[in-house]
Amino acid sequence: MTTKLFGEPVRRxxxxxxxxxxxxxxxxxxxxxxxxxxxxxxxxxxxIVDIDVSAALDVEGLVAIYTWExxxxxxxxxxxxLIPHPALTHGRTAYPLAREIVRHVGEPVVMxxxxxxxxxxxxxxxxxxxxxxxxxxxxxxxxxxxxxxxHEDVPGNVGAHLVQEVPGPAGQTAWEAIxxxxxxxxxxxxxxxxxxMPLEGKGVYARWDADDESLRVYSSTQTSxxxxxxxxxxxxxxxPKVEVIAPxxxxxxxxxxxxxxxxxxxxxxxxxxLNHEVKWTEDRREHFVSSSHERGxxxxxxxxxxxxxxxxxxxxxxxxxxGAYTPYGIIVPIITSTQLLGPYKVGAYRVEFxxxxxxxxxxxxxxxAGRPQGVFCMERxxxxxxxxxxxxxxxxxxxxxxxxxxxPYDQGLTFQDGRPLIYDSGDYPEALRMLKELIxxxxxxxxxxxxxxxxxxxxxxxxxxVEGTGVGPYEGxxxxxxxxxxxxxSTGLTSQGQGHETVFAQIAATELGxxxxxxxxxxxxxxxxxxxxxxxxxxxxVMSGNAIALACRKVREKALRIAAEALEADPRDxxxxxxxxxxxxxxxxxxxxxxxxxxxxxxxxxFDEEARRATQFAGPASDDRPPxxxxxxPGLEGRDYYSPIRSTFAAGMHAAIVETDPxxxxxxxxxxxxxxxxxxxxxxMIVEGQIHGGVAQGVGGALYEKMVYDEHGQLLNAxxxxxxxxxxxxVPRVETAHLETPSPLNPLGIKGAGExxxxxxxxVVASAIEDAEGIPIDRMPISPSDLHALRQAR
Amino acid sequence: MNETRHHxxxxxxxxxxxxxxxxxxxxxDCLRHDLGLTGTHVGCEHGVCGACTVxxxxxxxxxxxxxxxxxDGHEITTVEGLARDGEPSPVQRAFAECHALxxxxxxxxxxxxxxxxxxxxxxxxxxxxxxxxxGNLCRCxxxxxxxxxxxxxxxxxxxxGGA
Ligand code: FES
Ligand code: FES
Numbered sequence: 035m036t037t038k039l040f041g042e043p044v045r046r047x048x049x050x051x052x053x054x055x056x057x058x059x060x061x062x063x064x065x066x067x068x069x070x071x072x073x074x075x076x077x078x079x080x081x082i083v084d085i086d087v088s089a090a091l092d093v094e095g096l097v098a099i100y101t102w103e104x105x106x107x108x109x110x111x112x113x114x115x116l117i118p119h120p121a122l123t124h125g126r127t128a129y130p131l132a133r134e135i136v137r138h139v140g141e142p143v144v145m146x147x148x149x150x151x152x153x154x155x156x157x158x159x160x161x162x163x164x165x166x167x168x169x170x171x172x173x174x175x176x177x178x179x180x181x182x183x184x185h186e187d188v189p190g191n192v193g194a195h196l197v198q199e200v201p202g203p204a205g206q207t208a209w210e211a212i213x214x215x216x217x218x219x220x221x222x223x224x225x226x227x228x229x230x231m232p233l234e235g236k237g238v239y240a241r242w243d244a245d246d247e248s249l250r251v252y253s254s255t256q257t258s259x260x261x262x263x264x265x266x267x268x269x270x271x272x273x274p275k276v277e278v279i280a281p282x283x284x285x286x287x288x289x290x291x292x293x294x295x296x297x298x299x300x301x302x303x304x305x306x307x308l309n310h311e312v313k314w315t316e317d318r319r320e321h322f323v324s325s326s327h328e329r330g331x332x333x334x335x336x337x338x339x340x341x342x343x344x345x346x347x348x349x350x351x352x353x354x355x356x357g358a359y360t361p362y363g364i365i366v367p368i369i370t371s372t373q374l375l376g377p378y379k380v381g382a383y384r385v386e387f388x389x390x391x392x393x394x395x396x397x398x399x400x401x402x403a404g405r406p407q408g409v410f411c412m413e414r415x416x417x418x419x420x421x422x423x424x425x426x427x428x429x430x431x432x433x434x435x436x437x438x439x440x441x442p443y444d445q446g447l448t449f450q451d452g453r454p455l456i457y458d459s460g461d462y463p464e465a466l467r468m469l470k471e472l473i474x475x476x477x478x479x480x481x482x483x484x485x486x487x488x489x490x491x492x493x494x495x496x497x498x499x500v501e502g503t504g505v506g507p508y509e510g511x512x513x514x515x516x517x518x519x520x521x522x523x524s525t526g527l528t529s530q531g532q533g534h535e536t537v538f539a540q541i542a543a544t545e546l547g548x549x550x551x552x553x554x555x556x557x558x559x560x561x562x563x564x565x566x567x568x569x570x571x572x573x574x575x576v577m578s579g580n581a582i583a584l585a586c587r588k589v590r591e592k593a594l595r596i597a598a599e600a601l602e603a604d605p606r607d608x609x610x611x612x613x614x615x616x617x618x619x620x621x622x623x624x625x626x627x628x629x630x631x632x633x634x635x636x637x638x639x640x641f642d643e644e645a646r647r648a649t650q651f652a653g654p655a656s657d658d659r660p661p662x663x664x665x666x667x668p669g670l671e672g673r674d675y676y677s678p679i680r681s682t683f684a685a686g687m688h689a690a691i692v693e694t695d696p697x698x699x700x701x702x703x704x705x706x707x708x709x710x711x712x713x714x715x716x717x718x719m720i721v722e723g724q725i726h727g728g729v730a731q732g733v734g735g736a737l738y739e740k741m742v743y744d745e746h747g748q749l750l751n752a753x754x755x756x757x758x759x760x761x762x763x764x765v766p767r768v769e770t771a772h773l774e775t776p777s778p779l780n781p782l783g784i785k786g787a788g789e790x791x792x793x794x795x796x797x798v799v800a801s802a803i804e805d806a807e808g809i810p811i812d813r814m815p816i817s818p819s820d821l822h823a824l825r826q827a828r
Numbered sequence: 829m830n831e832t833r834h835h836x837x838x839x840x841x842x843x844x845x846x847x848x849x850x851x852x853x854x855x856x857d858c859l860r861h862d863l864g865l866t867g868t869h870v871g872c873e874h875g876v877c878g879a880c881t882v883x884x885x886x887x888x889x890x891x892x893x894x895x896x897x898x899x900d901g902h903e904i905t906t907v908e909g910l911a912r913d914g915e916p917s918p919v920q921r922a923f924a925e926c927h928a929l930x931x932x933x934x935x936x937x938x939x940x941x942x943x944x945x946x947x948x949x950x951x952x953x954x955x956x957x958x959x960x961x962x963g964n965l966c967r968c969x970x971x972x973x974x975x976x977x978x979x980x981x982x983x984x985x986x987x988x989g990g991a
Contacts, residue, residue: 049924052932053916055867055907059933062866094830150861152852233871233879233933233967284869284933285967318872531931531968719927726970727930754876754965762971763962791970 039540039550040782043719046536047550048282048529057282060237060254060315067239067311068097070301071154073144073161074324075136078172078393078747079184080165082134085144090160095149098308099157100300102131108268109303113294117363121196124188126391127361130296136165137184137358138395139748140323142296147304147312170393170747174332174353177390184358184391193356194364194389198371200446202347202382211347211382215338219418224813225407225796226740227330227355230400231759232530234284235316236325238297240305248275251302254283256291257568258558259526264294265302280558286530287731288399289326291570292362322752327741328366328400330355331407335415338381343419343430345380350411352387355397362398364389365450369399369502372447372455374408376500377462377685378416378434383446393747399570401731402792405501410814413497413797417804427496427801428466428475435462450571451505453680459775460500460685465709468771469496473689473707481691491696492704493806496689497794502681503712503786504576504777510565511582513542513589514671517635517644519613519628521546521553523585525578526566528558532574532788533720538582540716541782545586546593547610548627565675572684572786575716580676580780588672593630596670600625600633600651625651627670634670636661682777684785686710688729688794690766692802699821701737701803703766711773713785721787722770728791730765735792736799737815738764836900840865841909849896855889856880858896859906867907867936871965878964881937882906888941907936910943918988919943922981923974930968937964942978951982 051057087099102110112127132143144161148154169182171191180190202211212218239252249271255261255278262278265271283290297314305312316325334351354367371385416434420427436443438461445455470476478494485492514522523542529535539553546553556562557578558569567577590610597615598605601623609618616624632638632648640646662668691705708725715721738758742750751757768791776783800811809824831850838845840863847862854873859865859882871879873892880892883905910917919942922928929935938961945952945960952960957978961971 045924046927048932049929050916052929052935053907053920053923053939054911055865055936057867057932059866059869061860061870065861065864152850231967233877233931233965234869283931284871285931287967318874531929533930723927723930723969723973726972727968728970730970731967753874754872755874759965759967761962761965762958762975765971767972768970 040544041715042540042717044536044540044550044717046533047539048533048535059234059282059284060239060252063252063281064239064311064313067313068147068149068308069151069154070304070312070314071146071151071158072142073146073158073163074320075132075139075141075143077136077165077167078139078170079168080136081168082132082136082143083164083166086162089162090157093148093153093157093160095153096157097149098147098304100131100145100304102129102133105130107270109299113296113361114264115363116361117365119194119363122194122360122364124193125360125363126185126188126193128296128359130300138393140320140395142324145300145304147308172392172394172743172745172747174355174390174392177392178353178388184393188391191391192388193360193391197386198447200383206382208347208349208382208384212336212338212349215346216340217422218336218338219422220336221418221812223333223335223411223414225329225331225410226815227327228400228735228739229327229741230287230289232285232287232289235318235321236290236295236297237315238301239311239313240302241311242306242309244309249302249306251276251278252281253278253298254290255280255293256286256528256530256570257293257566258528258560259564259566260568261293261298262560265299268299269303269306278560280528283528283530286569287401288328288403288570290530291568292326292398318754319752322757323395323749326398327357327395328397329407329735330397331370333411335411337415337419339419341423342433343423343425344433345378347382348380349384350374352385354387354389355392356389357392357394357396359396361396366397366399366404369404369450370408372449373405373500373502374412375445376409376412377436377460377498378412379436380434394743401728401789403571403789405499405793406735406796409497409499409794410797410800413794414800414812417801428470431498432463432466438463449502449681451681456680457500457683458777458779460683460711461773461775462685465685465687465711465773468773469687469689469707469709472709472769472771473691473705475689489696490693491806492691492693493802493804494689494691495798495801495805496687497797497801498687499793500683500685501572501790501793503572503684504678504682505571505573506678507567508675508677509567509577509581510563510673510675511578511585512563512671512673513582513585514669515589515593515627515631517628517632517642519552519626521548523553523582524556524562525582526563527569527574527578530569532724533717534574537575537716537720538578541579541583542586545583546590548613552613572788572790574788576682576780576784576786577676579716579784580782581674583782584674584676585672588674589670592634592672593627593670596630596633597625631670635668637668676780678779682713682779682785684712684787684790686790688798690798690802692799692806694803694806694821699818699825701816701818701821703733703799705769706766707769709771709773710790711775712787712790713777714774714783715772716784718772724787725770725791726768728789729768729795730760732792732795733765734760735815736796737817740815834897836896838899839903841905847896851895851897853896854892855894855896855899856891859891865906865908869933869936871933876965878941879934879937881940881964883940883944886944888944905940907939910939917943918984919946919981922977922984926973926977926980928969928973928977934964934966938974942981946982946985950985952978
């Protein structure tokens with residue numbers, strides 16, 4: 035039996051090419067392409083007075099220079115606002131090339147195409163843009179003062195304002211509940227900006243076929259299907275004439291779900307204009323100043339609670355910095371506001387956010403997408419309640435948990451997908467029990483005392499989260515079995531390291547009863563599958579995994595029907611094992627799937643051995659039936675879609691032990707423990723890998739990473755030298771334990787896992803540092819000098 | 829404005845290769861775009877991430893900080909040259925076995941770095957292994973499985989009777 039692969043730590047099928055240098059990433063393609071480069075704004079806010087390209091014209095190898103004035107039709111319009119929302123009353127997006135005003139350092143102003151990138155950059159350096167400098171707006175608090183405006187027609191710099199309220203059990207408002215509560219606390223929290231920062235930047239490579247009037251575009255994207263639609267619309271091309279392919283992608287983490295990036299429409303347009311392949315590969319500095327950031331928020335919290343630490347009312351006011359534009363709508367603050375509640379029942383809840391413009395790079399989702407901020411808020415609140423009451427922090431959390439028998443649990447809010455925020459399943463008390471055991475929570479006080487006796491300062495912290503995963507609206511899968519017995523699986527969403535080629539093959543092999551070696555998987559190629567949403571929101575396994583399973587079931591059913599006829603058996607008595615359809619218990623009465631594939635097509639030219647052999651199974655054609663019966667299709671293939679009624683909710687709890695140096699204020703994470711529940715696991719090895727990587731990014735966000743803007747809107751740390759991403763020396767070993775509460779919402783019972791690792795890390799590390807130091811930690815990240823300053827201020 | 833071009837001869841993965849390049853051409857670009865060896869990746873172009881690491885006369889160097897002309901006459905090994913007789917090397921196999929890569933973009937740099945490291949130190953301690961990988965960035969894996977792979981590669985290498 036080779037076919038029970040679901041749930042096994044199957045080795046990755048993508049690795050063979052990636053470890054030998056045979057991967058094909060964006061910049062590995064298009065050896066003969068011209069290179070594009072961009073002149074980008076050096077100012078955070080300025081009016082373009084004049085663009086003088088004359089000095090650049092002599093550059094050897096120069097092919098073309100384009101400014102906004104050159105852009106035709108829809109290309110000259112602002113880029114789309116992907117996710118409108120009624121609360122986003124003042125949504126604004128950028129032009130592909132700046133028109134009149136630039137609103138952040140890095141905004142593209144001129145596109146240059148030349149024979150190679152060096153020459154294109156030479157030309158860029160010679161183009162003179164005269165700017166009239168305008169007052170920049172930097173920082174959310176500066177923005178809401180509204181003295182200077184990022185967009186002239188957006189008063190107070192407020193793009194969106196949204197209030198969501200859930201009354202308490204007796205119908206009281208959050209304000210009433212807080213005022214009536216036995217205890218109250220009020221505080222402010224700050225979370226800095228960070229960014230996805232995949233090791234491969236963005237990139238676009240376009241080939242225009244003049245004979246065929248068609249366009250093929252490769253983009254390092256998390257959504258090839260939507261990039262395709264955007265290009266067709268912006269270039270005025272019929273959709274079937276545009277194909278978009280995501281090749282191997284060197285990490286995404288959210289930034290590549292944003293689309294279309296200016297370059298994704300400009301490069302294909304230039305390729306068509308010039309009737310020559312054109313490629314643009316983002317460099318690291320460009321990535322820092324022109325690709326999205328995330329996280330930055332200021333939160334004001336008021337909470338009322340009883341003697342047991344049970345929250346009776348919670349009010350959170352969020353100032354969210356969305357940067358210069360809002361192409362991705364207000365998904366991030368919506369997620370913060372809703373996922374903030376985590377595994378808890380908080381009585382009455384009121385959350386209000388203002389999403390404001392600043393003259394900085396736009397903010398769109400980065401792994402976690404607003405959840406780390408929300409969890410930071412809720413978990414800091416729990417710790418503060420515990421400290422106030424002198425209770426154990428885990429006890430306060432437990433007092434607020436939704437209980438296992440309360441699912442499905444309706445939080446009374448509207449989630450990011452516009453659907454009610456109803457948790458499908460979970461077991462939070464058990465997760466906490468497992469976590470405490472894993473980290474040794476109950477014996478920590480002795481450990482701490484022992485360390486103190488040696489002059490060492492250690493602390494323990496905890497953080498819990500619930501993550502809505504697998505948001506709709508849908509994904510699809512296509513499965514075809516060909517006459518050589520191979521199984522070809524495709525789905526529209528893309529891959530950036532999640533091992534989809536492996537996990538989707540596991541699903542297909544399990545569903546169809548074929549050896550995994552026979553299965554190949556293609557993702558993110560619109561030539562193979564045209565309808566998809568994309569890879570984000572921990573949705574790929576849930577959405578495409580289930581769609582592929584459903585498509586396989588269709589194919590399986592058809593295969594059994596055809597085989598039953600050939601074997602003169604009842605389809606219900608048939609099984610598929612190792613690629614052979616056979617009568618249960620009678621292995622000799624069998625027919626290979628390859629042969630079934632031949633039989634499924636009444637056109638049987640004997641191109642191969644299988645087709646020749648198949649004739650022995652083919653029954654006589656019936657004169658009163660068409661060769662392809664009504665409702666049938668030739669071929670052994672099937673397509674299906676999975677569209678869930680709402681998201682499925684994964685959960686997890688993390689704990690850490692940190693040590694802080696009494697003299698240098700250095701912070702070291704000694705241990706890091708994770709209990710994780712993403713429903714049924716398709717491949718535990720891959721899920722663990724996702725958690726490790728997420729935690730590492732979380733550690734970056736907790737201790738190191740921030741975007742340092744000065745008051746002029748200059749990003750001061752736009753390089754890997756100055757933006758401190760963790761190396762191996764900064765990341766603790768992650769100890770994991772899995773809890774599996776299957777989702778009742780989908781056929782495979784799975785929940786998403788991609789973002790989980792990153793979500794609670796800032797909260798956990800803050801909790802642990804606070805425990806070690808006895809100083810409230812209300813702002814992340816925290817560096818040794820920040821901690822030193824906090825010690826001084828005590 | 830025509831740039832002066834230089835003729836360089838490099839022995840890459842045991843094969844003599846020639847290119848004519850301007851003085852400013854980075855070794856990373858020369859390998860990738862002049863010689864078509866795109867396995868070497870570029871993550872920062874300022875010497876921090878290590879994705880572009882190749883072996884120059886057996887020692888790891890950042891090809892984004894090296895000019896192609898300075899490599900003239902030298903031997904270079906890239907990720908494409910690590911396999912022996914079509915078989916992935918111990919370090920390569922260990923990476924696949926230990927799930928030490930996700931997107932795979934950083935991987936060639938780690939593989940080259942570790943190939944040299946394990947040649948010089950076939951049985952590293954935990955600490956030595958950590959130090960060996962601490963100059964390369966990976967945004968996907970959290971490094972835990974990369975560290976595991978260092979030790980696994982050492983085992984595989986020992987089983988094969990040394991480098
Ligand atoms: S690309 Fe050379 S070190 Fe990053
Ligand atoms: S595997 Fe993606 S950067 Fe390392």
